Amino acid sequence: MQFENTLDFAKKMDHEDPIASMRKQFHIPKHSDDNDEIYLCGNSLGLQPKKTEDYLQYELTQWQKYGVKGHFSGDFPWMPYHEFLTEGFANLVGAKDSEVVAMNSLTANLHFMMVSFYRPTQSRHKILIEDHAFPSDHYAVESQVKYHGFDPQESMILVKPRDGEDTIRHEDLIKIIEEQGDSIALIMLPGVQYYTGQVFKMKEITEAGHLKGCKVGFDLAHAAGNVVMNLHDWSVDFACWCTYKYLNSGPGSVAGCFVHEKHHSDETIPRFAGWWGHDKSTRFKMENSFKPMHSAEAWQLSNPPILSLAAIRASLDTIKEAGGIGELAAKSKSLTDYLRYLLKQELGEDIKILTPESEGEYGCQLSLTVDTHGLDGKVVFERIEKSGVTGDWRYPNVIRIAPVPLYNSYEDCYRFVQILKASLEA
Numbered sequence: 001m002q003f004e005n006t007l008d009f010a011k012k013m014d015h016e017d018p019i020a021s022m023r024k025q026f027h028i029p030k031h032s033d034d035n036d037e038i039y040l041c042g043n044s045l046g047l048q049p050k051k052t053e054d055y056l057q058y059e060l061t062q063w064q065k066y067g068v069k070g071h072f073s074g075d076f077p078w079m080p081y082h083e084f085l086t087e088g089f090a091n092l093v094g095a096k097d098s099e100v101v102a103m104n105s106l107t108a109n110l111h112f113m114m115v116s117f118y119r120p121t122q123s124r125h126k127i128l129i130e131d132h133a134f135p136s137d138h139y140a141v142e143s144q145v146k147y148h149g150f151d152p153q154e155s156m157i158l159v160k161p162r163d164g165e166d167t168i169r170h171e172d173l174i175k176i177i178e179e180q181g182d183s184i185a186l187i188m189l190p191g192v193q194y195y196t197g198q199v200f201k202m203k204e205i206t207e208a209g210h211l212k213g214c215k216v217g218f219d220l221a222h223a224a225g226n227v228v229m230n231l232h233d234w235s236v237d238f239a240c241w242c243t244y245k246y247l248n249s250g251p252g253s254v255a256g257c258f259v260h261e262k263h264h265s266d267e268t269i270p271r272f273a274g275w276w277g278h279d280k281s282t283r284f285k286m287e288n289s290f291k292p293m294h295s296a297e298a299w300q301l302s303n304p305p306i307l308s309l310a311a312i313r314a315s316l317d318t319i320k321e322a323g324g325i326g327e328l329a330a331k332s333k334s335l336t337d338y339l340r341y342l343l344k345q346e347l348g349e350d351i352k353i354l355t356p357e358s359e360g361e362y363g364c365q366l367s368l369t370v371d372t373h374g375l376d377g378k379v380v381f382e383r384i385e386k387s388g389v390t391g392d393w394r395y396p397n398v399i400r401i402a403p404v405p406l407y408n409s410y411e412d413c414y415r416f417v418q419i420l421k422a423s424l425e426a
């Protein structure tokens with residue numbers, strides 16, 4: 001695609017974009033001048049789909065009218081409500097319906113998955129994660145290691161980029177797995193790295209891990225709703241994701257979880273159980289013997305918060321209307337490529353892009369550092385915010401910018417780069 005660095009060209013791209021009209025299905029926050037903000041922060045908190053209010057209102061009305069009978073009445077009874085999200089989740093991560101479930105929150109699910117899939121022994125007790133993992137993931141892993149009586153110093157392998165580089169090389173990861181795999185119990189990496197936007201090669205990592213007898217799980221917080229995945233075919237053991245980033249389901253909304261079908265009937269796997277994981281047909285006999293379902297649902301504990309699931313349903317329906325993750329990823333690539341092109345054209349010397357450029361190694365997000373000498377990145381970030389751009393700042397020095405295919409436009413990218421340029425000159 002031959003891009004051009006003009007507003008007319010950006011508008012032409014929007015005009016030709018088959019899913020441009022999806023933007024109208026979202027509430028776009030207003031800047032103080034009453035124009036739409038240039039909201040490039042869907043990697044942190046996705047915007048609210050217009051369907052969400054109706055879907056929530058429907059459940060509030062059910063509760064008003066039917067009380068407890070809402071569990072069995074209406075078009076979306078609460079008892080099986082999580083099942084209304086199954087197909088949407090399965091399509092997003094490339095899973096069978098039986099392999100996905102909406103439950104708990106992301107970090108809670110990471111713990112529950114580690115209870116089942118991190119089973120250290122004296123000779124195989126290590127967990128491979130990144131040195132710069134999202135802190136919650138680091139804390140979760142460290143506390144699991146300690147819980148099993150091991151020493152995090154010895155049982156955590158923290159992979160780093162090479163000196164002077166910003167992202168982890170795939171070949172370095174594979175080399176660690178090949179060399180140390182015999183002592184690694186669990187490989188737990190992100191699908192998309194939160195700080196740099198790097199997309200990891202999940203299929204190859206899983207293959208390399210399994211060849212060495214390791215379990216392999218992914219944190220898909222920044223991957224779900226962003227990139228196309230095939231967790232089932234890749235034979236990934238488990239994965240967890242939140243729904244408030246690219247899945248637009250509202251702050252703190254219920255998370256998603258994938259457990260590969262090969263584990264569904266294995267009764268030797270330990271699990272922290274709750275009544276919602278018990279066989280549906282006999283759950284309400286209220287008996288003491290736990291009989292797990294043969295699906296990812298077996299890992300559920302509690303009856304879920306329906307208002308939050310309703311927001312997820314609104315979001316999944318909105319994504320379906322746009323044509324699904326394949327359609328979104330196609331636009332995302334073009335939109336992000338355009339943003340990168342503009343940044344290089346206008347600010348090649350002043351802005352460094354940390355996110356890898358090769359095919360398959362980036363999704364929506366570009367992570368930028370300010371390289372103009374004498375200018376502090378944080379100051380630049382504050383200037384662009386004042387001018388109507390919402391991105392986000394991550395210590396120590398990155399501005400994360402995510403053009404989201406559902407509601408961002410080529411014009412947003414164009415205007416953002418103009419504002420960034422002016423902020424460097426100011």
Ligand SMILES: *Cc1c(COP(=O)(O)O)cnc(C)c1O
Binds near residue numbers: 106108136242
């Ligand atoms: C956003 C994010 C989290 C947040 O965890 P919660 O349990 O939802 O608060 C954790 N890990 C990663 C990698 C994230 O990107």
